[in-house]
Amino acid sequence: MERRDFLRAAAAAAALSLVPHEAEAQAARAWATLAAPASPDLPVAPLSEAHRAIIRTVADAIIPRTDSPGANDVNVLGWIEVIAQDYYTDAERTALTTGLDAMDALSRQLTQQPLAGLAGAPLAQVMDALDAPTDRTTPAARGYSRLKGLVIHGYFTSERVQKDVLKTQIMPGRFNGAADMPTKGAGRDE
Amino acid sequence: MSDLTSTLLSLGTRQPRERRVFDAIVVGSGISGGWAAKELTERGLETVVLEAGGPIDFGGKDFTEHVQSYELKYRGWGDRNTIAKTQPIQGQCYACDEAGHKFFVNDFENPYTTPDNAPFKWFRGRQVGGRSIMWGRQVYRWSDLDFEANAKDGHGTDWPIRYKDIAPWYSHVERFIGITGAKEGLSQLPDGEFLPAMQMTVVERAARENILKKFGGERVLTIGRAAVLTQNHNGRAACHYCGPCERGCVTHSYFNSIGSTLPAAKKTGRLTLRPHSVVTEVLFDAKRGRARGVRVIDAVTMQEHIFEAKVVFLCASAIESVRLLLNSKSTRFPDGFANSSGTLGKYVMDHHYGSGAGGTFPGFLDKRTEGRRPNGIYVARFRNVTSASKDFVRGYGMQGGSSRGGWGRGSGMRGYGAAFKQSLIDDLGPWGLSVGGWGETLPYEDNTITLDPTVKDKWGVPAARINVTWRENEIAMNKDIIASGVELMEAAGCTDVRPSRTMHPPGHCIHEMGGARMAKTAKEGVLNGWNQSWDVPNLFITDGSAMASTACQNPSITYMALTARAAAHAVAELKRRSL
Ligand SMILES: Cc1cc2nc3c(=O)[nH]c(=O)nc-3n(C[C@H](O)[C@H](O)[C@H](O)COP(=O)(O)OP(=O)(O)OC[C@H]3O[C@@H](n4cnc5c(N)ncnc54)[C@H](O)[C@@H]3O)c2cc1C
Numbered sequence A: 001m002e003r004r005d006f007l008r009a010a011a012a013a014a015a016l017s018l019v020p021h022e023a024e025a026q027a028a029r030a031w032a033t034l035a036a037p038a039s040p041d042l043p044v045a046p047l048s049e050a051h052r053a054i055i056r057t058v059a060d061a062i063i064p065r066t067d068s069p070g071a072n073d074v075n076v077l078g079w080i081e082v083i084a085q086d087y088y089t090d091a092e093r094t095a096l097t098t099g100l101d102a103m104d105a106l107s108r109q110l111t112q113q114p115l116a117g118l119a120g121a122p123l124a125q126v127m128d129a130l131d132a133p134t135d136r137t138t139p140a141a142r143g144y145s146r147l148k149g150l151v152i153h154g155y156f157t158s159e160r161v162q163k164d165v166l167k168t169q170i171m172p173g174r175f176n177g178a179a180d181m182p183t184k185g186a187g188r189d190e
Numbered sequence B: 001m002s003d004l005t006s007t008l009l010s011l012g013t014r015q016p017r018e019r020r021v022f023d024a025i026v027v028g029s030g031i032s033g034g035w036a037a038k039e040l041t042e043r044g045l046e047t048v049v050l051e052a053g054g055p056i057d058f059g060g061k062d063f064t065e066h067v068q069s070y071e072l073k074y075r076g077w078g079d080r081n082t083i084a085k086t087q088p089i090q091g092q093c094y095a096c097d098e099a100g101h102k103f104f105v106n107d108f109e110n111p112y113t114t115p116d117n118a119p120f121k122w123f124r125g126r127q128v129g130g131r132s133i134m135w136g137r138q139v140y141r142w143s144d145l146d147f148e149a150n151a152k153d154g155h156g157t158d159w160p161i162r163y164k165d166i167a168p169w170y171s172h173v174e175r176f177i178g179i180t181g182a183k184e185g186l187s188q189l190p191d192g193e194f195l196p197a198m199q200m201t202v203v204e205r206a207a208r209e210n211i212l213k214k215f216g217g218e219r220v221l222t223i224g225r226a227a228v229l230t231q232n233h234n235g236r237a238a239c240h241y242c243g244p245c246e247r248g249c250v251t252h253s254y255f256n257s258i259g260s261t262l263p264a265a266k267k268t269g270r271l272t273l274r275p276h277s278v279v280t281e282v283l284f285d286a287k288r289g290r291a292r293g294v295r296v297i298d299a300v301t302m303q304e305h306i307f308e309a310k311v312v313f314l315c316a317s318a319i320e321s322v323r324l325l326l327n328s329k330s331t332r333f334p335d336g337f338a339n340s341s342g343t344l345g346k347y348v349m350d351h352h353y354g355s356g357a358g359g360t361f362p363g364f365l366d367k368r369t370e371g372r373r374p375n376g377i378y379v380a381r382f383r384n385v386t387s388a389s390k391d392f393v394r395g396y397g398m399q400g401g402s403s404r405g406g407w408g409r410g411s412g413m414r415g416y417g418a419a420f421k422q423s424l425i426d427d428l429g430p431w432g433l434s435v436g437g438w439g440e441t442l443p444y445e446d447n448t449i450t451l452d453p454t455v456k457d458k459w460g461v462p463a464a465r466i467n468v469t470w471r472e473n474e475i476a477m478n479k480d481i482i483a484s485g486v487e488l489m490e491a492a493g494c495t496d497v498r499p500s501r502t503m504h505p506p507g508h509c510i511h512e513m514g515g516a517r518m519a520k521t522a523k524e525g526v527l528n529g530w531n532q533s534w535d536v537p538n539l540f541i542t543d544g545s546a547m548a549s550t551a552c553q554n555p556s557i558t559y560m561a562l563t564a565r566a567a568a569h570a571v572a573e574l575k576r577r578s579l
């Protein structure tokens, strides 16, 4: 086993201090993979329309449309549904939906309105509470953290973002270990 | 269609004639089998390569290095339900991912057993090309420090060869396959015949200088030495830095047997490649005291065939070759083929790894990488070379790399909205640097492979029972790896340095070795210094099972050099009629 594997293992062990949460998420996914029982091939109920609506609202709050597409423009919800339905274990799916419900409850508590479809100042109030919680162990904070990871991964791995925003080159044809940062908006190849 | 392309396309297809008597049989078409095939055919032998797995379509659907995340259903997270159902062990290897898992075996068709308290991870490929398709391509020569170690500290048996015996064969292999690397003039890590080195990142260059200064030149961080082409070479194209090599490489810019050694063998007109051929037994000719050939089960039809030859090369990978020999019993060899020494299946090893350290490298925020370098950095062994350890014998090398966080850091960052999004697009976050140790393990007699009394594979061959554990020396070395990893990261100039404390179980490093070791006498080992059986002179075993110690360097280039050397010897002996 080689360097890439070590890097992943190191990241999973949070050795890379850059991205502790991503590292934790990776580790959690790795463990979930190991622990996952063989799936029984039963159809899994899709996310409810209410849950879908919450995801749409929060996804666009995290990654709104600017001069580049927003989360819903690249159908982040579609990717999250694939993960929820075909990839997650029952426990993980429940954690996602419970988290969405808790986020909705927080919205009702703070703004007296449901989270789905929220906009403007009330949405900002809920997002601020979710994004910078004092207690990160609440179901709402945990649900938001899970959802945020899904939204970011789904957005940046989408075809439009890879091609038009990051301008990823499949075959760069060279390696430069000391390239200059490109000007803003010029895209970059990671 | 170019010559190379047509040669490549015809590889892996079943040959029309069903000839059964050859000059040479090679079992396995992976890293060592490919070399055996090339050398034996180029030296004039009609050779059949018997490969248990099927052919792969590397020009089309099977090689997926250019498939993008959005073309994958799980966007790179892996089809874990399918993998859990068919590959629960293989799926624990990083390369067995959503795109590349077809290159790994089905765990249920290919079972093995371990004691409950001694887990062993056995990661395997069964296809034409073996694990040369997914390997990490890191290649480091061994030195006299390694070949003399057993003799000097008394662990294991002395190697019958020294560096000077194998050095020309390393060169022979390197010239053919193409290695990128930088010469450093280190006695413990001899330089090879290198193509231009890949670039280090700005951060790695700075770290190298800082480490050299801090440790007075004792610790050397260099660019990885890898079997990847940095310029066109031997009919293969230079790497285009796409990245995920473990899924294959349509341009064969990294060495694998289907792009390099097997086409060379094919070109001689003396190669017969027979996929779907599971070798179950080596047959003994008691009258002549020679291997007569092998018994094969056709993996598709389940029919049995016998193949005969003047010389037999086992290149099925360390554990598979030992399993095959243990399953080949006769009156002369009731405990396994060519096992008069009683050492067959003993002294099994792997490197230990997983621990190290990482940190944030401040500065250089105006710099980034362009292209995905299929290679990392290497810190040459420094323990028990110039500085002695009181806690353990032997040493370790370190591998690692540097990168910036990119958008992946977003889920761990605070923020949302337009500015947050733009920062993930335009900024890459700070640089990170990390290293991890690859440690030498000692040969212990009771680290063993035997045959499981009840479990059999899909083809009815008894499964291997693997009983390998880490001992005090490995555990003490692992501790030192963590401490020196932290020291190195601090010396490099990192902040926020964090140790990584992991010690994967044996096998996980995928450098399994030993089981049919070389030794100076027939009493101490299965093979002599030519990878030739002491008991059965026309039997050669040139995969990792031949190793009498592990050194700390990745081992495959040593298998290649030993294989080429053994093949030359076998042909010379055949010509002298002494086989
Ligand atoms: C992800 C990964 C990364 C790695 N990175 C590195 C690295 O960077 N550097 C390094 O030195 N090593 C690395 N390795 C290890 C390297 O791949 C092995 O050491 C090497 O492939 C061993 O060569 P081999 O010829 O002995 O076996 P293999 O390449 O495994 O080939 C053995 C072949 O024999 C066939 N076979 C087995 N049994 C039978 C049978 N009974 N009958 C017929 N055929 C049979 C198999 O199907 C297979 O094709 C890595 C391995 C993996 C999987």
Ligand code: SF4
Residues within 6 Å of the ligand: B065, B228, B238, B239, B240, B241, B242, B243, B244, B245, B248, B249, B250, B251, B252, B253, B254, B372, B373, B374
């Ligand atoms: S060797 Fe180079 S071209 Fe081939 S898969 Fe790896 S990165 Fe891509």
